[in-house]
Amino acid sequence: MTIADLPTPAALLDAERLNRNIAAMQARARALGVRLRPHVKTTKCWPVVQRQLAAGATGITVSTLKEAEQFAAQGVSDILYAVGIVPGKLAAVRALREQGCRLTVILDSVEAAEALVAHGRAHGHRFDVMIEIDTDGQRAGLAPDAPALPAVARVLAEGGAQLLGVMTHCGASYGCRGEAELAAMAEQERARCVAAAQVLRAAGHACPEVSVGSTPTALFARSLHGVTELRAGVYAFHDLVMRGLGVCGTDDIALSVLTTVIGHQRDKGWVLVDAGWMAMSRDRGRDDCGYGVVCDEAGRPLPGLLVTGANQEHGIVSRADGSADAGLAERLPVGTRLRVLPNHACATASQFDRYAVCAGAAVTATWPRFNGW
C-alpha cells in the first residue's frame, strides 16, 4: 500500500523523522543528566509511546485520565497526570493505582491537598503527589516564594500522602524569539523550580524529584542542575510553531495531512483542497503559516504556498504573499494530492483517529490514536 491509496484527508506520520526526533530528545536528556518523561498528549498512540520507552524514557506524562487508563492498560506503570487534580477524579486515580500503576497527581493549593488527604484517609490510600510550581505566570502553580507552598507540603505530609517533589511547565517558552530568549526561559524554568524544591527541603521535606520541561526549554537549556526529570511532548512530531521558534527544521516535522485538490478559483489564484479546519484544527500557530505549509505528495514544500483559509471541510491553498498565481490551477489540477504541515501537532493530530505511517511513498502501518476523556 502506498500514500496514493489513502483516502483523504489522512494524517501521515513519517516513521524515520519520528524515530529521529525520539532519539534526539532522549540524547538531549542524557546529555543534560536527567531522566526523560515524554508527554504523550501530542500523540496518544501506543506504538509511539513504545518507541519512546524503548529509547530510554522512564515513564510518561499524561493530560487526561483517559490517557492514563489507556497506557496503564498497555502496561505503563509510571505515569504523571500533569493537570491539577480535583476531588471528583480521585476515585479514578486510586482505581488505577490499586491496579498497579504508579499514577502521580499534581496540585497547587491547600484546598486540593486537603481534599486529597481526606480521600486517602477515607480509603486507606497513600497517593503520590507533586506540587505544581508557577515559573512563568502563565497558568497554574505556586510561586517558589508563595506562603502556600510549605503549607501545601505540610498538609500532604501530615495527611499521609507521599510528596515526591515539584514540577513545572514553562509555556511562556512558546512566545520566545531567538536562542538567547529560549535559553533564558529554560534557565528561569530550572532555577525557579529548583528554588521551590529548596524551600520545601528547608521546611523538612525530602522533595527528591524536580521535574521541568517543554520541548523548547528542553532543547535550549544550557544546564538542568538540580533537576531530575525532563518532560516534553510535541518533539515527537514537531510542527510549524516549533520551526518558528527555531526548535526544529521543516525536515524534522513528522506529521502532515494528506489532502486532494477538489477545485479552483482561477482568478483569485485559489486551489481548494479537502483539508479544512476539521483536518488541520483551528490552531493558527504564530499566524505566519495560515492553516499550514503546503507540500507536494512526497512532502517537499511548494515555495510560497499556504493553506490561507479554511472552512470545515474546505481548505483554500494560495500564495502566502496574497498574489494570485493563475498558473496554479494548471499545475495542481483536480485530483492532485498534496501534504500540509501543521501549525500545532497536538491540535492537528487530535482531529484524527489513526496515523498512516509512511516510509517514502510506502504506507508501512496504521497506528490508532484515541481522543476524548
Added chain:
Amino acid sequence: MTIADLPTPAALLDAERLNRNIAAMQARARALGVRLRPHVKTTKCWPVVQRQLAAGATGITVSTLKEAEQFAAQGVSDILYAVGIVPGKLAAVRALREQGCRLTVILDSVEAAEALVAHGRAHGHRFDVMIEIDTDGQRAGLAPDAPALPAVARVLAEGGAQLLGVMTHCGASYGCRGEAELAAMAEQERARCVAAAQVLRAAGHACPEVSVGSTPTALFARSLHGVTELRAGVYAFHDLVMRGLGVCGTDDIALSVLTTVIGHQRDKGWVLVDAGWMAMSRDRGRDDCGYGVVCDEAGRPLPGLLVTGANQEHGIVSRADGSADAGLAERLPVGTRLRVLPNHACATASQFDRYAVCAGAAVTATWPRFNGW
C-alpha cells in the same frame, strides 16, 4: 443520573433547546415554501438527525463520505454530499448509491464533470449531480455568468449524468452585522443561485432543484422565490457566533461543555478549569467571547466571565474586561462545576465522541457522535 455524576469535561446537550431549534427551522422552511435538508456536519449524531427527519426534513446534507456512510446505514436514503467531488471518491459514492442511497454529489468544473462521466460510463452508472454556484466569492463554485456553467452542464448531460440543479452556500453571511446586512446577503444568495438555474434552463437543462442556505441566511431571508430547498446545520445547537449575528439568543444555545474548577491564581483573578482548547476547540469565533461564555452548573451565565485563555487541558476563566476579581476563588472553589457555551458548535462538538443529553439537572440519555473521515 444527573449532571453532577458526569466526569468532566463533557459535552452537554439541552434536549428542550435542541427540539425547539429543530422545530423553529422546520417552521421557517415551511413559511418560506421550501424543503429543508439539514446539514448534519454540526451534530454527526443519529438521534439528532432522526428528530430533524421526524420534524419534516426531506433528506440530509453531509460534509464527508463518512457522514454519508453512517447515515445511509441508518436508512437515510436522500443525501447531498456538499463538498466538491474528486475522482478518487467516486467509487465510494457509487457503492453507497448501489446500496440504495440516493447520494448526490456536487462539482464546479469541466474537469471534475469529465472525470465523473468517465467513471459513470466505465461502470454503467448514472450519478446525480448538482453544480455548485459561487454567490459570495468566499469559497468554491461557479459565478452565475461564468462561461463554464453551461459547459459543465453540457458535459454532464452528454455524459449521461443526472443534472439535478444548482446549489450554493453563502458563508459570507457569517461576517454580516445586523439584520439589514443579513437580509441583503440572503437575497444575494437566493438571487444569484436562481440566476444560475435560469442560465442552465435557457441552455435547455431542466434544472429542477435550486438549493441554498446557511443558518443566518435561512433565518433572515425575506423570500426564497425560485428556491426549492434550504440547507442549514448549526441551528440545531446554535452557538456564540450565531448569537453575535443576532440569529439566536443565549437561551437557544443547546450545546455546552461541563467543566470543573481545578485551581486559581488569586492575584490575577483567574479560575483554572479542566476545559482547555481540547474541549472547547481552538475556534475563537468573533473574538469577543474568548474560548466561551461561562455559566454556572445549571447553565445560567455568570455575568462578565469568559474562558479568556486555554492550553490543551487547562482553561483560564476570568473577567472579560481584564480586571482581577479576587473574590472569584472564594465563589468558585476547587471542585466547582461550570458550563461553557461554545463559540462554534461545529468545532466544539467535534472534540467529543458523545453528548450527555440533559433536561434540567437530569441526564436523560447519552447519544454517540462520530468524527473523522
